[in-house]
Amino acid sequence: MQLLQQTIEKIVCLDQKIAAEARERVDHLIKPAKSLGRLEDLAVQLAGITRNLKPVFDQKAIIVMAADHGVYEEGVTSNPQEVTVGQTLNFAKGITGVCAIGQVSGARIVPVDIGIKVEMPSDVGIIIRKVKNGTDNMAKGPAMTREEAIKAIEVGIEIANEEIKKGVQILGTGEMGIGNTTPSTAILSVLLRCDPLGITGRGAGLGKGGLEHKAEVIRRAIHINEPNPDDVIDVLEKVGGLEIGGMAGVMLGAAANRIPVVVDGFISTIAAIIAVGIEPKTKDYLVTSHASQEPGAKLASELLGLEPMLMMNMCLGEGSGAALAFPIIEAACSILKNMPTFAEIGMEI
Numbered sequence: 001m002q003l004l005q006q007t008i009e010k011i012v013c014l015d016q017k018i019a020a021e022a023r024e025r026v027d028h029l030i031k032p033a034k035s036l037g038r039l040e041d042l043a044v045q046l047a048g049i050t051r052n053l054k055p056v057f058d059q060k061a062i063i064v065m066a067a068d069h070g071v072y073e074e075g076v077t078s079n080p081q082e083v084t085v086g087q088t089l090n091f092a093k094g095i096t097g098v099c100a101i102g103q104v105s106g107a108r109i110v111p112v113d114i115g116i117k118v119e120m121p122s123d124v125g126i127i128i129r130k131v132k133n134g135t136d137n138m139a140k141g142p143a144m145t146r147e148e149a150i151k152a153i154e155v156g157i158e159i160a161n162e163e164i165k166k167g168v169q170i171l172g173t174g175e176m177g178i179g180n181t182t183p184s185t186a187i188l189s190v191l192l193r194c195d196p197l198g199i200t201g202r203g204a205g206l207g208k209g210g211l212e213h214k215a216e217v218i219r220r221a222i223h224i225n226e227p228n229p230d231d232v233i234d235v236l237e238k239v240g241g242l243e244i245g246g247m248a249g250v251m252l253g254a255a256a257n258r259i260p261v262v263v264d265g266f267i268s269t270i271a272a273i274i275a276v277g278i279e280p281k282t283k284d285y286l287v288t289s290h291a292s293q294e295p296g297a298k299l300a301s302e303l304l305g306l307e308p309m310l311m312m313n314m315c316l317g318e319g320s321g322a323a324l325a326f327p328i329i330e331a332a333c334s335i336l337k338n339m340p341t342f343a344e345i346g347m348e349i
């Protein structure tokens with residue numbers, strides 16, 4: 001709790017003065033006003049975060065939090081639980097979707113075992129910070145204790161701090177966890193105070209008949225655990241996941257260090273809602289990426305109050321959308337660095 005508390009206390013809003021200076025510059029670059037749309041807003045945000053009118057993000061990393069879910073045993077997902085292990089090993093080998101997309105902009109992929117059910121090899125490039133061997137089945141009781149939920153958040157903070165100490169200038173969040181659309185949807189259902197059915201989706205490929213059952217399991221988990229919607233840590237503890245807590249921690253850690261953090265798809269957006277619920281100023285440091293195909297994703301983005309930048313019909317997770325957003329972020333920096341203002345080149349219009 002001490003690390004979480006210290007981190008929260010370090011988070012300040014982005015620098016409004018530098019952001020205003022960046023806006024002034026962007027408004028006078030040699031282009032029609034506002035013609036670069038959201039790229040302009042992104043440039044202003046990045047300048048305000050870094051307190052630099054010409055921010056540079058040469059060193060990028062995507063932290064991929066991997067964990068298992070006790071609720072898997074309720075039959076809420078179509079894939080074997082072992083995929084969590086297999087795919088986490090594949091992150092270390094550099095062969096998954098996020099690895100391939102991350103290569104385009106030179107992003108390092110940092111896989112973290114924050115709660116995989118089985119022991120993972122310690123010598124293959126996976127950071128082992130297991131809080132527990134998967135959550136407990138939330139359809140029968142709380143997914144974890146409050147201490148474990150806070151520990152998961154603190155692991156995320158620690159990993160963010162370690163990466164930033166190594167020189168990383170921008171982070172992305174990703175996850176791997178068979179079954180994790182179930183806790184993500186449960187968290188959203190609690191916070192929106194709505195029945196889960198309308199926001200429950202197929203995750204990584206659940207068959208048609210499975211949707212009603214998945215929503216019923218979520219409904220049961222909420223009924224049994226009675227999470228308090230006014231306390232996001234309580235919600236995370238009772239119906240959440242370790243990787244969701246870990247990603248929320250990465251976002252808090254990035255914000256405390258004045259480092260932007262790119263939010264991936266549905267599960268990452270839920271983690272962002274938790275992070276902002278813990279400390280609202282964290283939102284200033286979040287950069288959105290893509291709109292996940294998962295049906296709850298739109299409402300999750302609305303609840304967070306941040307619109308995704310990309311519509312790519314993706315729903316892979318892993319941090320793949322964050323990786324895809326990095327070149328756009330570099331483009332936003334490039335307009336600040338490489339475009340002059342009308343006055344600078346003596347051009348009049």
Ligand SMILES: O=C(O)c1ccc[n+]([C@@H]2O[C@H](COP(=O)([O-])O)[C@@H](O)[C@H]2O)c1
Binds near residue numbers: 079176178264268315
């Ligand atoms: O991030 C998303 O938007 C997203 C949407 C659907 C599925 N996923 C990925 O699929 C897995 C969870 O799906 P499921 O069906 O097992 O709950 C997990 O490993 C996620 O990374 C990810």
Ligand SMILES: Cc1cc2nc[nH]c2cc1C
Binds near residue numbers: 083317
């Ligand atoms: C193969 C596979 C890869 C994934 N990556 C993230 N979630 C996943 C789920 C599956 C099933």
